[in-house]
Amino acid sequence: MHTAGDVRVEQRPDPVIVEPTDAIIRVTATCICGSDLWPYRGVEPADHQVMGHEYVGVVEEVGDRVQTIEVGDFVVGSFVISDNTCEICRSGYQSKCVHAEFVAQTIGTQAERARIPHADGTLVATPGQPAPELIPSLLAASDVLGTGWFGAVAAEAGPGKTVAVVGDGAVGLMGVLAAKQLGAERIIAMSRHPERQKLARYYGATDIVEQRGADGVAKIKELTNGLGAHSVIEAVGTQEATQQAIGATRPGGHLGMVGVNYDVTLRGIQLFFSGIHLHGGPAPVRRFLPELIQLVWDGAIDPGRVFDLTLPLEDAARGYEAMDERRATKVLLTV
Amino acid sequence: MHTAGDVRVEQRPDPVIVEPTDAIIRVTATCICGSDLWPYRGVEPADHQVMGHEYVGVVEEVGDRVQTIEVGDFVVGSFVISDNTCEICRSGYQSKCVHAEFVAQTIGTQAERARIPHADGTLVATPGQPAPELIPSLLAASDVLGTGWFGAVAAEAGPGKTVAVVGDGAVGLMGVLAAKQLGAERIIAMSRHPERQKLARYYGATDIVEQRGADGVAKIKELTNGLGAHSVIEAVGTQEATQQAIGATRPGGHLGMVGVNYDVTLRGIQLFFSGIHLHGGPAPVRRFLPELIQLVWDGAIDPGRVFDLTLPLEDAARGYEAMDERRATKVLLTV
Structure with a gap:
């Protein structure tokens, strides 16, 4: 990438072994x-x-x-x-x-x-x-698969669990696949994109929530006896998606944070009173x-x-x- | 408490049973x-x-x-x-x-x-x-004991673990006691108060670190092969103490957050790249x-x-x- 927006495929020297562990x-x-x-x-x-x-x-x-x-x-x-x-x-x-x-x-x-x-x-x-x-x-x-999988593991997706996935990009879809493989009972994909909803269902989503922000949180609570999901995977990395993910996680639940979140700010006291587990990072x-x-x-x-x-x-x-x-x-x- | 700073002990009506579960x-x-x-x-x-x-x-x-x-x-x-x-x-x-x-x-x-x-x-x-x-x-x-205990449980203190405790107030000291009971191998109390250091040692601290902030983090890393503690208990609730606690936790380690942190702000990306587990709240x-x-x-x-x-x-x-x-x-x- 020469500069922003300028991608070129060029001849460069072939790489060579430098260290004996290469x-x-x-x-x-x-x-x-x-x-x-x-x-x-x-x-x-x-x-x-x-x-x-x-x-x-x-x-x-x-x-x-x-x-x-x-x-x-x-x-x-x-x-x-x-x-x-x-x-x-x-x-x-x-x-x-x-x-x-x-x-x-x-x-x-x-x-x-x-x-x-x-x-x-x-x-x-x-x-x-x-x-x-x-x-x-x-x-x-x-x-993408490794990252979605880590998100599901960090969110402690597993048997008997309801898992909500915030984000319908490649990582979010892989989070759905991972939650399914890990044995989750119910998988709620948050998506408003018909093609991605279809793929989410293919990979194991049992429910689709189209609402976002506070409405999305309210919908997740409605689907979970007012408590929130046991496990939530955050696979976007924006402030809105992060707030949605925190809000959708029940007290004592687990939020797996795999969206790279450069511009996200968290209030300590909100996290404190949420009583959730937070874990994530580069998978x-x-x-x-x-x-x-x-x-x-x-x-x-x-x-x-x-x-x-x-x-x-x-x-x-x-x-x-x-x-x-x-x-x-x-x-x-x-x- | 009539107003800030004005505490009075007064006669009030005796409480009575209101609900059958009281x-x-x-x-x-x-x-x-x-x-x-x-x-x-x-x-x-x-x-x-x-x-x-x-x-x-x-x-x-x-x-x-x-x-x-x-x-x-x-x-x-x-x-x-x-x-x-x-x-x-x-x-x-x-x-x-x-x-x-x-x-x-x-x-x-x-x-x-x-x-x-x-x-x-x-x-x-x-x-x-x-x-x-x-x-x-x-x-x-x-x-205080229940809260310090929850901090140690949230930080996953246990056998083979090095536990660092940020805060030498009552909750921090109870965190030391809890870490000891839970079988931690090494317990580092962060304190610069001689009487509290003494009590921390009595409750099971194996090391005392007097430095704070970045110096405190550096000292914890020095004591842990450059990696940070497996488990850290944050029992203060200020911005400095929270940063110190995050910095002192190794990647994949667990931070138990029991200090009530009204004025703390966390940068999402710092948490993300730290790769730590975060959990806490009202015990x-x-x-x-x-x-x-x-x-x-x-x-x-x-x-x-x-x-x-x-x-x-x-x-x-x-x-x-x-x-x-x-x-x-x-x-x-x-x-």
Whole structure:
């Protein structure tokens, strides 16, 4: 991205092994994330930077100290580099690893090849070479599925629980899928977009709430004996969505906060008297990858349906335009 | 409290049974809470209101539908009325009961007698008539012990955990006691007050950190391999203390927020990238009362040592002065 709004696909030198824990992968597919729109729209600075942090591909080369990943493996990686051995990783928070590094900022996987540091701790090999129709679902695991899944885990979605999902973008839809897989009894998707409502129902939503803000909260309470949902996933990141999510959570309930919320301010006393649990942040995708890959491999889930536009990498600029203009929920780029 | 700063002990009509679920108790001991200083200092309005929400006493009369509490029982009650049967109560959040009512605002236990609604759901009888030396500890269970305990539970204090406690007031000290009882490996009390440090050590603190703010956070990280504490209890409620508590919690760790935080503002993105769990609110003391009463009864804990000034009820005004001027941490009033 040269500057805001100016995406170009250019020849750059191939990456090489730098550290003995690195791997070089040939990217098979990558995608455009909602967060890629921040620099595109000028919300974050953009100055000739590499882009992309979601990826699947084939390992071409590994450093001397890489042990679990081999040349030829098909791999899925997290959008945050992690060693997966430090105390924070072992507690399940690989996105906050002591060696954490955002793939988006330094590596950029909207490319033919990428150097992945801490390959053992960041990448997970699939059981074999995947059929082409599995590629979108495996790619989703790299971020949107992992993030929606973390939102559902943070919200403690599970058997007997009513789960409300604020946000019908790719992450919100993956939150619905995750809540279903985790055994939630009732899943309320908050959406006013007919196509996304349909997909939410496909992924397991039992109810749709079109109202927003205070009306949305009132509707959730009406559906839950006046108490609010046990579990709420916040997958937008705006002030309104956050207030809606807090209001929709019952006392003692759990709010999983996975929308990146740059401009959100919370009043301490509101949180205090709400009596809810709050948890979230950049998803520790690496924690969930082995399980998510297996679910995709076994055909138990098909998260790849969130991609509603597929383009070749050289047309990346068109993909950004489609996402920016909301003509696409999530764009897959084939390499 | 007639107006801010004007506390008077006056004759008022004795309370009577209004609802069949009520009990009338003769108060044996009550106390002054840090939160009683808000109206005293004019932070909250005060207009000829009854005061007090911590209490132990003997049941004098019960309504027709009271089943578990009998006339003559010695009881400890929560500072929030609860039915203990609704869905929220059954999930452990009695302070957010669908019939919740703050004792402080409507009942007032700095008095000889009090009417306690939902007696079965609010009061717990002790195993027998307590020896006089147990009264302070039983009284502590009514709020400060229950609140510190909830802070430690919300922070998930337990075996193998390092727990940091922000605040060396009565609630903070009770947080230390609770962390110790819950099996924490290491307990760091943040205090610069020699007498309170001593009491913190008595209750189980293994380390004392005198620094505050960013320096306090740096010191906690130094003591925890640069990672932060697993569990942090915030028992102050100011902006500085809250920031200190967030900063002291490691990614994936748990912050138990029990300081009432009227003027605290949290930036969503800071919470997001911290990756911590946040939970707190008015403590569901009723959840913990049976266990806490038993621990006091068995002599396993002596929370009553947080009271450093005892006065007769008629000298309540002197007690408020002493708390306001920080000459006392916690004042017990005998009735």
